[in-house]
Amino acid sequence: MKKRSLWIITALMTFALLGVFVMQMYYVRESYNLKSQLFEQDVNQALSAVVNKIQKKNVIRHINQKDIEFQELEVSNIRSKTDSIVAFKERYKENKARRRMKLQQQILQYLNEQDSIIHSNYVKPQIISQEDYAILSNPNPNNKNTLNYKIDEFRTPDGIVLSRKLSSNYERKRPIIRLDKLPDSIIYLALSPADLRPQFIILPTMDPDLKTKFELEDVKAEHRYKMELERLYADTVTLVGNNGRNVMLLQDVAKEMANKNIPLEERIPSQETVDTLIKRELLSKNINLDYNYWVTPSKNTDKVIYQNVSLQEAEILPKNTFSKIIFSNDLMIKDPGMLYVSFPNKNSLIFNNMFVTLISSVGLLLVLVFIFAYTIYAIIRQKKITEMKTDFINNMTHEFKTPVATIMIASEALKDPDLNADKARINRLAGIIYDENVRLGNHIERVLNVAKLEKKELKLERQPVAVNELISLVVDSMSLQLQKKDAEVTLALDAEKDVLIGDELHLSNVIYNLIDNANKYSPSNPKITIKTRNHANGIDIEISDEGIGMTKEQTKRIFDQFYRVPTGNLHDVKGFGLGLSYVNDIVAQMNGSIKVNSEKDKGTTFTIHIPFKLNN
Template sequence: MTFALLGVFVMQMYYIRESYNLKSQLFEQNVNQALSSVVNKIQKTNVISRINKKDFEFKELKGRNIRMQTDSIVAFQIKHKESQALRRLKQRQQVLDYLGIQDSLIRDNFASPEIISEEDFVILSNPTPNDKNPLKLNVDDIKGPNGVLISRRVIPSFFRKRAVLNINRLPDTIRYLAFDRVTGLPQFINLPSIDPELRYKFKMEDAKIEYKYKTELERLYADTAIVYNAGNVSLLQDVAKEMANKDIPLEERMPSQEHLDTLIKRELLSKNIDLDYNYWVKPSNHKGKVIYQNVSLPNGDVLPKNTFQKVIFGNDLMIKDPGMLYLSFPNKNSLIFNNMFVTLSSSVGLLLVLISIFAYTIYAIIRQKKLSEMKTDFINNMTHEFKTPVATIMIASEALKDPDLTPDKARVNRLAGIIYDENVRLGSHIERVLNVAKLDNKELKLERNPVAVNDLISLVVDSMNLQLQKKDTELILALDADPDVVIGDELHLSNMIYNLIDNANKYSPETPKITIKTKNQANGICIEVSDEGIGMTKEQTKRIFDQFYRVPTGNLHDVKGFGLGLSYVNDIIKQMNGSVKVNSEKDKGTTFVIHLPFN
């Protein structure tokens, strides 16, 4: 059984150790995965932050370039409009010069030329006028002193006011009404508002200028589009160039400490790791200062127990200072043991059950062995105790059979008395064994009557007087209990007191000294029976109330008994709701203290 229990214990320890190792490996795997995820997110955060920073810078630069291009386009358009207005002004001046030359020619060749409106021209040129004389001519003759005609001026009365031309809205043809210098007759002169050659010249100039304007404008718009689209390519190229720069300090590549702490906590919780942790970030060469930390680090390069580490930015070949992220768990075992709670509790429970069964089995075997030895002693003692009265009865019976003894009535009565006494003695032994058997089977019924304890003790002492005198026993009675009446069974109480006095007398090797006291205590009576006999050890006092147990006396067997007396005393007291205690020292004596309640 011991080897089997040890085998089960070893197997359970091996199973628990393997389970712990498995949980530790799983924990380390989860932590490493969480660290890898944290490092990946740090790298992505670094790239995103640099892209955002460069994107903002490039947007500012691109905005400035686009504003510059837009300003150039607007300036070009304003310049074009100004040059166009100036050109229009020059063209108008050329038209005015042309009209002035033509007007001068008309005025040189015709008399009184006047510009008329188109409406007047329509009226005057009508071949069937409504008015018979729509054009009235006033002839003004200038004559000399002798009546000779010097000059004549013909003034049409139709016109009261010269028509006014708007230089900005010239008609296609300017109408003149003039008079022939020779005949004096009126006639219409049609003058184009612009010379055809000049018109063609203006058209060609406008087309050429418009072509140049559109071409230059398209070029400016194309440059603006190039600036706008080139920004994204330049952004990615610049970010890639900056990321490849080995000299950027680790501090500038790392996110904020709050962001890093949030990343670590989030990734650990995603792996069902809810533990207090410490972390710090240092350069990979271990020579630089600690960048981030949430715990004071010990001096030296020795890492705390349960510390994990991960390179943050690639390796030393790619980046000058890739940095190291350290993660430590002071309470790693608490999480593992919490995860193993069911396993540990079931294993410990099973081991406790097995150990309890094993201990109980060993205890039962030892107890049965001792009980067997005590029963053997009990049978031997009982055989001896029964053998003596039986042998005495047999001898007395044989003597009664002697015919010579019949006339001697005194001797016959004496032998009959011996047979009677021995039968009583034998019956007493049998009754004692039967009472113990009844107590074990819960068949013994106690009577509930008032019993005066002091008187009962006195009666028992009187009945044992001869037995006590044989050993010159000194008996001291201190019966001070008042009141002394309890509710109980008088017969069994007397047997109980008899057994205690008998044991005190038997286990006192020299002249016995026995003291019996009674006193009131805690709603009951306390009975003390003391002797100055051989006494007992502490181990013996723990077993004296067991059935068949007798205090060993070495090789001497002068003390007779079955080992049932004190077991009987203990059972009777318990059935009366009382208690019994024993105080004893080896070779100094023993005291039994009994407490019986009044009810």
């Protein structure tokens, strides 16, 4: 792809990305404006509800005040009537107690009179209980319950009775009679004066005429009590009914509310009530924000009745302030009053409500920016890969062309009939053909190995490899190549435990490539140092040179396929740009790692760490 086309595509994609960004910003702004309008609408509705409730509370306050006055008047009347009822009930109880006492006195007088009559007409009368009467009056008594009397008489010689002595077997206790618990009758056991026989005398505890008289008096007193009590209760009922009372109440309230001289402070509820109303109505609209509010007269805004924040002179109406008239003009109030509410953090609520929108917009923009950047990166990388592949094809053509031309020249020389007798020359030409053929094979094998590595088709052998010995063999095999540049190779094979499980062929290729690069990228008399040492669970192989070195940017790309480090004035360095990519892949497949440390014009050091055993 040409640079012009690349710039055109980049410009178009940038323009499209900016267009999407502008559209997203426009969408976010419109969404913000819509949320702001909804917020203002909700706040105005909340303030209208607050004002309506303040007006209602004002009316309710007047109604409650008048209702309390009516109730106090009614309570006073009822209290006086109640006192009259209580006093009447007490008088009734006292009269009832006096009648009861009078009755008891007359009963006592009646019983005393009857007791005197019995004692004067009978011999030894004795009061007995109802239980004794039931026993003694039993028609079938037993020996224990039989009433026996014995009479001893004292006479003169002439037979005149002087006195009698009476004795009996009855020795039970005399029952106790109480006036408050009188039985229906009192039973006497006495002796007949005629024949001294025992007999029972049953005396009613109350004279029937007296009982009738007192019962009649109780009935009359009870009737008078109920009639008077009903009259007193009827007097306690309010003369005005509920409807009439409500009409009077509303009339008084209307008169009070129509009074223009009532100050605004007395018309609105307390500051705590106003704050609670504002908070409740805002929460009902899902507005959970800190707010400031203040109440002022409508004609004198400098005077503040209620406030929860101190206002500065230059900030009478801060940003995001909403106002509402408290009492409408149809009430003909002298000063309707104004309610102000401001929201210092209005934008925070709106942005919280737009959180999903903002996140989605930002996420979309980030995705688009990432795709744009990755696309440009991929295009540039593909362009570089294409250029490197072109260089690779050119290098490969040159590398293949030289041995092919050499083989062709040697083959044509062999066709010369004059050479048949010169066997030494024939052998030299055959050797040349063989060497160049081997060179072609190595080039082809290197390309095929890289292709296999890319397709993950290359399988490594697993067998013991003596690293120190392998390095020595590779250096020996490269001796002619190293001698051409008078290279000085220093071996410091210090790894005591140098046997690992790996692929000997590919590991030797790795070492060969690194030594070959150290030789090629050194201007003259290369100085190459090869070290081995045990480290952790494996072996470290370090190959360093004092060649042209690399920059940090170059060291980041040396393991990429087809990448070749610029050699500056060195024009004899040949290759495909596949060697270090092959080295990196082989080391990775052997579960190892490779690091490079290089400084421009001071040399390069490659350090390979390979574990003793490969993972399954």
